[in-house]
Amino acid sequence: MKKVYISFLLLLFVSLAHAQQQRDRVGVDMQLQPYKVSERLLPFNRGADFAGYRTKTFRRDIRSWFSFGSINIENEILKIDGIPLYKKDKHRSVDIFSFSLVADSGVVAKTECRAIFRKNETFSLFRPKDSSFFKIKNVDFLQARIMVDADTSNIWYMAAANLNGSENDEQSGIIRCGEKEIRFAKATRMLRDEPVGRDKVSSLFTSLNIVYEFTYKDEVIGAVSFKQSGRKFWCKDDLDATLKKVMASVSTVLCLRNDLFY
């Protein structure tokens, strides 16, 4: 009784919000087969290995090693509460790299990628940040060129925006070759945890993952983990070979690119 009274007194000084709202159900997709992604993320030895594909000759441009901008210690310390006390934040980074994707049959795709991140923000404690106020927009853009099976007449071009999460917009991208178009976007999905196997009960398990989900003609064809820890790649087994190679190349870009901002 005493405890009820004490907690009642405490609650006189407290106001509580209402309970959570109704939300849409997270999608469950059991058609996609999972593959573990093994990554090497050392400064001079970067690569990935998954679903029968592995990277080869990964090269990063020397310009990717440097970033330019004003040094603001307050940016690091005061970030935790989301309260910007610093006056100016100017930052510029690039990430330029290329690699080959190899399977048992040999080189299946060659990819060249360039990512640009430019940030020019003026912050004040009493108003929200808005780089568009002075008509200066942040740039968070990635583009890539994927050549599949050494076919120079059919090159896939990739464009993605906000992959570093610098804005509150969707993190998404598009890969196009002629009429064919694959789209991807950051999403939360329940996906199979282990590959389907005979008499394997564990293949019925699913888990919640933040992924980049790939869609082709409004149909989900694959996904790759957004987080680095415990990374997986999911793919439909009966997918067209070219689409699979393109999706594997794009997934490698998303795994091995540098986070220029978080």
Next chain:
Amino acid sequence: MKYIPVIIVAAIGIVSCKTTSINVAVPDQFASKATQMKVSGLNGWQFKPQINFGNYQTSKVKTGWIVSSGGNDRNSGITNEERLLKVFNMSHDNITTNSKNKFQYSIQDGNLMADIYCLEKASKEEVTTKTPLGEFSKTKNFQYSFSAAILPQTVKDEQWQLVFYNSYDRSKDTARGWFDQPNVEHEGYATNGKQLIDIRPIITDRVVGKDGKESKTLVKILMAYELKIGDGVIGVIDVFNKNVWIYNDLDNNMKLVVASISSAILLRKLELSHT
């Protein structure tokens, strides 16, 4: 850190609720047509727990260790600011912690039996700042998922798949005040491909006291889970006082499925919080 006052108040509220013996307010319309069963075998830590409620009994639960791993979740080089801060013994890291728990058991009511295989996974991403004055962290997002396969032993029955998850994303959270409850997504269901049982968490402040009077608690807490087929409630799992209600007008096979779902949810170990 921001939610420490809420946790303290919620903990005080929960303790005070438990000491004053309150129960989840199960609607009379359902309670009169259902059987309430007290769950025993969940108190204290046990190496291989075994629970029973009503005429349902589980085997000893085969469980492994809770496997946890964590690491830096940022794929980039060190910035100039970070280099300078390290001189003063300060750092700012993006850490992801993953936990996994697997367990399996069987449940029987004397006539029918089902094998149950379960997997729990939890992942939390935090921004951790270390300074000479202490360590501060803020959760960016967390995902908890519980997946189970229920295999009734009778030949004609199909397997059931149970899916249950919680998800929190700070960038989508609209709670801003110190004592605002964060927006956490809850969802769950079980299906055999033909039928779908919805599992809805009941987070409420309405409870029934020892004297049968309905009252309000100080904070909203997770009291129970409700199992529904369509609009009809077929079961209630009281996780607060460890009771299970099963609707009487179900066939024995469906009752076994409801009992399997109830036992699986009660035997979970990972209860990851967004804080």
